[in-house]
Amino acid sequence: MATRSSTPRRAPTRRAAAEGRSSVPRRRSGKAERAVPLPLVAANDESGVAPTPRRNRGRLPARRATASVASASRVRYAVIGLGHIAQVAILPAFAQAAQNSVLAALVSDDPEKLRKLSRRYGVRRVCSYDDADELFESGEVDAVYITLPNSMHREYTERAARAGLHVLCEKPMAVTSEDCERMIEVTRENDVRLMIAYRLHFERGNLEAAEMAHSGTLGDLRFFSSNFSMQVAPENFRSSRKLGGGPLYDIGIYCINAARAAFAAEPTAVLATAVTRRDQRFREIPETVAVMMKFPQERIASFTCSFGGADRSAYEIVGTKGSITLDPAYEYAQGVEYVLRLGKRKREKRYEKSDQFAPELLYFSNCLLHDNEPEPSGEEGIADVRVIEALNRSVETGKWVSPELPQRRRRPTLRQEIRRPGIQPPPLVGGVHSATM
Amino acid sequence: MATRSSTPRRAPTRRAAAEGRSSVPRRRSGKAERAVPLPLVAANDESGVAPTPRRNRGRLPARRATASVASASRVRYAVIGLGHIAQVAILPAFAQAAQNSVLAALVSDDPEKLRKLSRRYGVRRVCSYDDADELFESGEVDAVYITLPNSMHREYTERAARAGLHVLCEKPMAVTSEDCERMIEVTRENDVRLMIAYRLHFERGNLEAAEMAHSGTLGDLRFFSSNFSMQVAPENFRSSRKLGGGPLYDIGIYCINAARAAFAAEPTAVLATAVTRRDQRFREIPETVAVMMKFPQERIASFTCSFGGADRSAYEIVGTKGSITLDPAYEYAQGVEYVLRLGKRKREKRYEKSDQFAPELLYFSNCLLHDNEPEPSGEEGIADVRVIEALNRSVETGKWVSPELPQRRRRPTLRQEIRRPGIQPPPLVGGVHSATM
Numbered sequence: 031m032a033t034r035s036s037t038p039r040r041a042p043t044r045r046a047a048a049e050g051r052s053s054v055p056r057r058r059s060g061k062a063e064r065a066v067p068l069p070l071v072a073a074n075d076e077s078g079v080a081p082t083p084r085r086n087r088g089r090l091p092a093r094r095a096t097a098s099v100a101s102a103s104r105v106r107y108a109v110i111g112l113g114h115i116a117q118v119a120i121l122p123a124f125a126q127a128a129q130n131s132v133l134a135a136l137v138s139d140d141p142e143k144l145r146k147l148s149r150r151y152g153v154r155r156v157c158s159y160d161d162a163d164e165l166f167e168s169g170e171v172d173a174v175y176i177t178l179p180n181s182m183h184r185e186y187t188e189r190a191a192r193a194g195l196h197v198l199c200e201k202p203m204a205v206t207s208e209d210c211e212r213m214i215e216v217t218r219e220n221d222v223r224l225m226i227a228y229r230l231h232f233e234r235g236n237l238e239a240a241e242m243a244h245s246g247t248l249g250d251l252r253f254f255s256s257n258f259s260m261q262v263a264p265e266n267f268r269s270s271r272k273l274g275g276g277p278l279y280d281i282g283i284y285c286i287n288a289a290r291a292a293f294a295a296e297p298t299a300v301l302a303t304a305v306t307r308r309d310q311r312f313r314e315i316p317e318t319v320a321v322m323m324k325f326p327q328e329r330i331a332s333f334t335c336s337f338g339g340a341d342r343s344a345y346e347i348v349g350t351k352g353s354i355t356l357d358p359a360y361e362y363a364q365g366v367e368y369v370l371r372l373g374k375r376k377r378e379k380r381y382e383k384s385d386q387f388a389p390e391l392l393y394f395s396n397c398l399l400h401d402n403e404p405e406p407s408g409e410e411g412i413a414d415v416r417v418i419e420a421l422n423r424s425v426e427t428g429k430w431v432s433p434e435l436p437q438r439r440r441r442p443t444l445r446q447e448i449r450r451p452g453i454q455p456p457p458l459v460g461g462v463h464s465a466t467m
Numbered sequence: 468m469a470t471r472s473s474t475p476r477r478a479p480t481r482r483a484a485a486e487g488r489s490s491v492p493r494r495r496s497g498k499a500e501r502a503v504p505l506p507l508v509a510a511n512d513e514s515g516v517a518p519t520p521r522r523n524r525g526r527l528p529a530r531r532a533t534a535s536v537a538s539a540s541r542v543r544y545a546v547i548g549l550g551h552i553a554q555v556a557i558l559p560a561f562a563q564a565a566q567n568s569v570l571a572a573l574v575s576d577d578p579e580k581l582r583k584l585s586r587r588y589g590v591r592r593v594c595s596y597d598d599a600d601e602l603f604e605s606g607e608v609d610a611v612y613i614t615l616p617n618s619m620h621r622e623y624t625e626r627a628a629r630a631g632l633h634v635l636c637e638k639p640m641a642v643t644s645e646d647c648e649r650m651i652e653v654t655r656e657n658d659v660r661l662m663i664a665y666r667l668h669f670e671r672g673n674l675e676a677a678e679m680a681h682s683g684t685l686g687d688l689r690f691f692s693s694n695f696s697m698q699v700a701p702e703n704f705r706s707s708r709k710l711g712g713g714p715l716y717d718i719g720i721y722c723i724n725a726a727r728a729a730f731a732a733e734p735t736a737v738l739a740t741a742v743t744r745r746d747q748r749f750r751e752i753p754e755t756v757a758v759m760m761k762f763p764q765e766r767i768a769s770f771t772c773s774f775g776g777a778d779r780s781a782y783e784i785v786g787t788k789g790s791i792t793l794d795p796a797y798e799y800a801q802g803v804e805y806v807l808r809l810g811k812r813k814r815e816k817r818y819e820k821s822d823q824f825a826p827e828l829l830y831f832s833n834c835l836l837h838d839n840e841p842e843p844s845g846e847e848g849i850a851d852v853r854v855i856e857a858l859n860r861s862v863e864t865g866k867w868v869s870p871e872l873p874q875r876r877r878r879p880t881l882r883q884e885i886r887r888p889g890i891q892p893p894p895l896v897g898g899v900h901s902a903t904m
Binding site: 248249252253255257259261301303305306307317318320322324328329330332334336338339340341342346348349350351352353371372373428429430 | 685769775785
C-alpha cells in the first residue's frame with residue numbers, strides 16, 4: 031500500500047530539481063529573529079528525536095529539501111486559518127517556541143482577523159487564501175501550520191508542499207484516506223516534511239499512560255474505554271459534513287488514537303452506531319457515536335463521543351494487574367489528571383495545565399533543523415482516518431468492518447515529552463466564538 | 468407475554484387450595500424469636516413500600532397465601548447454598564434485619580459448612596439439598612433465600628414455591644428466560660412472593676444516580692458507559708457454563724441493570740463481542756465481553772465486563788447538562804463514591820461501606836408482612852436475562868439483536884433506600900475461597 035512504501039523517499043522530484051528550488055536556501059526576513067544555537071532545548075534531551083551526531087551540531091543538515099531552513103536556526107511559519115484553535119492556542123504558542131520557531135505570516139480571508147492578529151503578534155506578512163501561493167513562493171516562510179476545516183487540509187498541504195514548504199497539519203489529517211495518501215505523496219514528491227498535530231503525543235500524562243501500558247506495569251492489557259463529550263456550538267464547522275465535521279472526526283479521533291497508542295497496535299475490526307436528533311446542529315452529522323474496536327491479542331476498545339452531551343474527557347486502560355484512568359484526558363485548556371490502580375494501591379497524579387501547542391512547534395522545527403522524520407507522521411494520521419472511514423461504513427451497515435492498517439513501528443513514548451507552562455488564552459477576534467456552548 | 472399478564476394473580480391454585488396449605492398458618496419454632504411491632508423501621512419510612520393503612524397496622528394481612536407469615540412479626544428464612552456470598556454477606560446480614568427476619572435454617576450438601584455455620588449463627592435446623600423438600604414442608608420456615616449457582620435458581624424456586632414458601636433469589640434470576648418465566652408462573656400459581664436480590668436497588672449512591680438521571684438534573688440523558696472487571700478465581704462456579712457462569716451473567720448484569728435504571732427504559736437493540744484466551748478459567752466462558760445497547764430516545768449504553776482484568780467497578784451517566792460518575796459503583800465490600808459534574812461545578816460524594824444485604828431482607832420481609840408486591844420483582848429479573856440472551860445471540864452472529872422487553876412501570880427510586888452499617892465479613896469455612904484472585 032502506498033503508505034507503506036519502503037522505497038527511498040528523499041530523492042528530490044524531477045520537478046523540484048528542475049526548478050532548482052531546494053538548492054536555493056531561502057532568505058529570511060524579519061529583523062527581530064535572533065539566531066539561537068542548535069540543538070534546541072526541549073523538556074528533556076530526547077523528545078523523540080534521534081540526537082544529531084555531535085560533529086554535525088550547528089552545521090547545516092545535508093538534506094537538500096531542508097535547505098530552505100537549513101541556513102537558519104529558526105523555522106518561519108505561516109499559520110493558515112485563524113479560527114478558534116488558532117486564536118486561543120496556536121498563535122500564542124509561538125512565544126514559548128521562539129527558540130526555533132517564528133510566526134512569520136498569517137493567512138485568512140477575514141480582514142479583521144488579519145488586521146487585529148497581525149498587530150497583536152507583530153506579524154507583518156498577511157494574505158488571503160487566494161494569495162497564499164504567492165506567499166508560499168515568496169521565500170518568506172519555511173513551513174505552514176494548517177488549521178483550516180478538515181476538508182481543506184489536503185488542498186493546502188498540496189499547495190504548500192509544491193512550493194517547497196514543510197507542513198504541520200491539524201488532525202484529523204483529512205476527511206478521506208485518499209486525501210491522506212495524496213498528502214503523503216505530495217510531501218514526499220516535493221521532499222518536504224509532514225507532521226500531523228497530535229498534541230497529546232507530547233503531553234506527559236498521556237505519555238505516562240502509554241508507558242504504563244507498554245511497560246507491563248498494568249500487567250497484560252485487556253481493554254480500553256473512553257468517553258469524550260461536549261456541547262458543540264451551533265454554526266460551528268464541526269457540524270458541517272461538507273467541511274469534514276462530526277464527532278468521530280473531531281473528538282472520536284482522540285479516543286481512537288489513545289486506544290491505538292495504549293495497545294501499540296492497530297484495530298482489526300471496528301463497529302459503530304450513531305444517533306442524532308432534531309437539532310440544527312445535527313442536520314448533517316450524528317450527535318453521538320458509540321464505537322467498539324477489536325485489537326490483536328484479544329483486546330477490546332470502546333468509546334462514546336458526543337457533540338450533544340455535557341463535558342466529559344476520560345479514558346481508561348485496564349490490564350491484568352492494574353488500571354489507569356485519565357480524567358480529564360484530552361484537554362488542552364486544563365491539566366491532565368490520572369488515577370493509577372495496582373492491586374489495592376491507588377495513586378493519583380495531577381499535571382497543571384500546560385501549553386500543548388508550543389511543544390508541537392518546538393519538535394517539528396527541531397525535526398526540520400536536524401533533518402529528522404517527524405512522528406506523528408502522515409502514516410499516523412492516515413491510520414486514524416482509515417479507522418474513521420471503517421466506522422462510518424459500520425454505521426451504515428450495522429456490521430463489523432475491518433480497516434486495513436499496516437502495523438506502525440513508532441508509538442508515543444515518554445521520550446517525546448516536551449513541557450511548556452500553560453497560557454492564558456487571549457480574547458477572540460473576528461466573530462470567532464468558542465467551539466462549545 | 469406471560470410475564471405481563473394483567474389477570475388476577477392472587478387466587479390460590481386449585482392444588483394449593485386442595486391441600487389446604489394456605490389456610491393453615493404455620494406454627495413458628497424457636498423461642499429466641501421475639502415479636503417486634505409492625506411496621507418495620509427502615510432507613511426512611513417509605514423504602515419503596517406503599518404504607519399499610521393505619522387501621523391495618525399490626526393486624527394480619529388478609530391475603531391467604533401470606534398466612535404462613537401473617538401471624539408472625541418476623542419472617543423465617545432458609546438460606547439455600549452456603550458459598551462465598553452467603554458466608555460473607557447474607558448470613559451476617561440477618562443480625563441487622565432481626566426486626567422482621569430470622570435465619571431459621573441452612574441448606575447445603577457440605578456437612579462442615581452446616582456444622583460450623585449453624586454453630587456460628589445459632590441455627591438449629593440444617594439439611595442437605597436432598598432433604599430440602601422436607602424442610603420446606605415442615606412449617607419451620609416461611610421463605611427461602613436462594614444463593615445457589617445460577618443454573619439451580621429455577622429448581623429451588625419451584626420446590627420452595629410449591630411448598631408455599633416465598634422466594635428471595637439471587638441475581639441473575641436464572642440462566643434462560645424460559646426458566647425465569649417458569650419461576651414467575653410457579654410463584655404465582657402457589658400465591659407466594661418472588662423477589663430478585665438486586666442489592667443496589669436499596670443503595671443510596673446508586674439510587675441518587677438514578678434520581679439525578681430521572682429528575683432532569685443532568686439535563687436530557689444522552690449516554691451511559693460502564694466498566695466492571697475483576698480477576699475471577701480458578702475453580703469458581705462463575706467459570707462454569709453449565710452452572711450459568713460467565714461475565715455477562717455474573718457482573719455484566721449490574722451494568723445492564725444500571726443502564727436500564729438510568730434511562731428508565733428497556734434496550735431496543737443490543738450488540739456484544741466476546742474474547743477469551745488460553746486460561747483454565749476461560750475454557751467454558753468468555754473472559755471479556757463488550758456491549759452496546761440502543762435505548763429509546765436515541766440513547767446509547769455501552770459497557771465492558773471482564774473476569775480477566777484488574778478490579779474496576781464504575782459507571783457514568785451523561786446528559787445534556789451534566790454527568791454523574793460512580794466509582795466504585797457496584798461494590799458491597801466498600802463504599803460507593805460518585806462525582807457529579809454540572810457545568811463547571813464538580814461535587815464529590817462518598818458513602819461509607821454499608822450492609823447491602825440486610826436491606827434486602829428487611830424490605831422483602833416487610834413486603835411479606837404487609838402483603839405488598841416486592842420490587843425488584845421477577846419481571847425485573849427476567850428483563851436482564853432477556854438482554855443477556857440477546858447479547859449471547861449477538862456474540863454468535865456479530866449482529867445487533869432486538870430483545871423483546873415490555874416497558875416496566877416501576878424503577879428504582881430514592882424511596883427504596885434502606886441503610887445499615889457495613890459489617891466485617893467473618894472467616895470463610897468449608898473450603899470456600901474468595902471469588903476473585
